Amino acid sequence: MAKITVIDYHTFDGEDGKKLSNQLVDHKVDILHRCGGKGRCTTCRVEVFEGAFGDISDIEKQSLAKKGHTQKNIRLSCQIRVNGDATIKPIMTKSNSHLEPGPRPEE
Structure with missing residues (x-):
C-alpha cells in the first residue's frame, strides 16, 4: 500500500497499479475528470510534490x-x-x- 497525501485534503492508503484519478474519487477528493479518463481535457491535472509516477505517455x-x-x-x-x-x-x-466532475475514468 502506498501513502497518498493530498494537500488540502487528507492522506489515504493508495493501491499500487490503480489509476490515481479513480483513487482520488474513491477517497472523496473532488477532482475533475471531464473527458472520462481519456487524457484529452486535462481537468484532472495534479501537481506532484513527491513521488514518481513513471514516464509521461505521448497522450499525456x-x-x-x-x-x-x-x-x-x-x-x-x-x-x-x-x-x-x-x-x-x-x-x-x-x-x-x-x-x-465528469464520468468516472475507466480502470
Whole structure:
C-alpha cells in the first residue's frame, strides 16, 4: 500500500497499479475528470510534490502541451498509476471550478 497525501485534503492508503484519478474519487477528493479518463481535457491535472509516477505517455504529453501546461511536475491523474508514496495537489476540483466532475475514468 502506498501513502497518498493530498494537500488540502487528507492522506489515504493508495493501491499500487490503480489509476490515481479513480483513487482520488474513491477517497472523496473532488477532482475533475471531464473527458472520462481519456487524457484529452486535462481537468484532472495534479501537481506532484513527491513521488514518481513513471514516464509521461505521448497522450499525456501532447494533451498537456496543447493546453500550455509544460511544467514537469504537472501530470494527468487519469493517465498515471500509483506505484508508491506520493504527495500531490489537485489543480481543478468541483469546489474551485463549479463544474461537474465528469464520468468516472475507466480502470
